Amino acid sequence: MPSLHWPSKALHDPSPAELVLEAVTYPHGQGYPLEEPKSHLILGDNLKVMPALLAKYEGKIDLIYADPPFFTNRRYPMRVGRGEDSRKPTEWQLSEGYADHWEDLDAYLDFLYPRLVWMHRLLSPTGMLYLHLDWHANAYARLILDEIFGRERLLNEIAWVYHGPSPIRSAFNRKHDTILVYTKSDRYTFNVDAIREPYNPSTVKTFEASKKAGFGKIPDLARGKVPEDWWYFPVVARLHKERTGYPTQKPESLLERIILASSNAGDLVADFFCGSGTTPVVATRAGRNFLACDGTWRAIHTTRNRLVDSARFPFTFQRDAEAIIPTGKQNLHCERDGNILRLTNTSNLDYWEIDPDWNGSTFQSRIQAHRPNRSGELSGMMTLPMVNTPICIRAVTISGDLLVKEI
Numbered sequence: 001m002p003s004l005h006w007p008s009k010a011l012h013d014p015s016p017a018e019l020v021l022e023a024v025t026y027p028h029g030q031g032y033p034l035e036e037p038k039s040h041l042i043l044g045d046n047l048k049v050m051p052a053l054l055a056k057y058e059g060k061i062d063l064i065y066a067d068p069p070f071f072t073n074r075r076y077p078m079r080v081g082r083g084e085d086s087r088k089p090t091e092w093q094l095s096e097g098y099a100d101h102w103e104d105l106d107a108y109l110d111f112l113y114p115r116l117v118w119m120h121r122l123l124s125p126t127g128m129l130y131l132h133l134d135w136h137a138n139a140y141a142r143l144i145l146d147e148i149f150g151r152e153r154l155l156n157e158i159a160w161v162y163h164g165p166s167p168i169r170s171a172f173n174r175k176h177d178t179i180l181v182y183t184k185s186d187r188y189t190f191n192v193d194a195i196r197e198p199y200n201p202s203t204v205k206t207f208e209a210s211k212k213a214g215f216g217k218i219p220d221l222a223r224g225k226v227p228e229d230w231w232y233f234p235v236v237a238r239l240h241k242e243r244t245g246y247p248t249q250k251p252e253s254l255l256e257r258i259i260l261a262s263s264n265a266g267d268l269v270a271d272f273f274c275g276s277g278t279t280p281v282v283a284t285r286a287g288r289n290f291l292a293c294d295g296t297w298r299a300i301h302t303t304r305n306r307l308v309d310s311a312r313f314p315f316t317f318q319r320d321a322e323a324i325i326p327t328g329k330q331n332l333h334c335e336r337d338g339n340i341l342r343l344t345n346t347s348n349l350d351y352w353e354i355d356p357d358w359n360g361s362t363f364q365s366r367i368q369a370h371r372p373n374r375s376g377e378l379s380g381m382m383t384l385p386m387v388n389t390p391i392c393i394r395a396v397t398i399s400g401d402l403l404v405k406e407i
Contacts, residue, residue: 039314331405
């Protein structure tokens with residue numbers, strides 16, 4: 001069978017990350033304090049994080065969605081301002097997002113290849129991988145996946161199509177991504193009835209007008225059809241309620257179709273390039289557990305902001321001991337009156353949370369507030385469930401610095 005080779009192609013055993021527990025988050029108190037988290041958010045390079053997970057999760061993950069850098073050779077900033085005019089990019093408040101910049105194609109493949117190998121090891125015998133790329137590198141990735149999984153394990157090549165402006169004038173506008181779907185074995189999950197969609201109204205009218213329209217085959221029009229392998233979903237730029245400002249964010253409807261089709265309630269869904277957090281957000285909403293990892297603090301912070309609104313169960317926040325969370329020198333000024341706590345200045349804060357019964361060890365986040373993506377208003381008052389207990393406050397500034405205060 002043909003395979004892809006390049007001069008630096010090799011597999012090395014990386015040093016596993018030393019994972020440190022930063023916090024346990026109970027979204028708005030759900031599950032506190034007894035429910036043991038089965039979902040985990042991890043800050044660290046996934047090439048080191050995946051080996052660290054091997055002892056517990058090898059052959060245990062039911063579904064992996066991977067949305068790695070695309071080999072675009074671009075750098076993507078993140079919008080951190082709130083309530084800005086989307087039509088005036090020169091006025092946007094920006095911060096570092098992530099870089100998809102490579103010395104050459106060999107360097108990119110050196111990055112991608114070993115990570116796909118680790119994902120294959122973590123997948124369960126009935127697990128599935130959805131690898132999301134575009135025209136820059138999807139052809140190379142398919143050959144690599146054929147080598148790792150076996151070419152017979154390619155289930156689908158899905159085209160996600162979308163609209164949007166383009167500066168291209170010398171070729172057809174490039175308005176689709178490619179999602180390669182591979183199975184670990186010939187046994188896998190595909191919940192066909194969970195992802196059916198209505199037939200086109202013109203199709204319904206055609207069958208109503210003529211019984212011969214389907215050459216003798218009459219579909220169950222009320223039940224709907226299985227989607228084709230080309231999917232139209234609007235990009236997040238057109239979905240105002242979903243936008244976080246994180247670059248290349250994927251729409252929730254796209255991940256919802258993948259998760260409903262290829263996992264069951266209670267399954268473990270992983271995304272090791274979680275970015276803005278769409279995968280864990282949709283997974284928890286659908287009753288799945290998640291493993292979500294990213295190498296940048298901005299991605300993890302954005303993901304957590306979304307999870308505290310959508311998660312139905314607690315999750316841990318862990319980090320590689322070598323991963324740095326930027327800390328700020330600003331002092332958090334607050335006033336406590338019984339069980340009412342007020343921050344006196346939230347103008348430069350993006351998020352804050354409270355452990356209302358601080359034990360001086362593991363931070364138990366029971367109360368959270370974050371700045372809405374559009375309105376720009378962050379609540380500065382919280383009601384504590386206890387009185388006269390030690391508390392710890394953690395906050396993140398708009399610039400991304402972590403602030404901590406014990407009372």
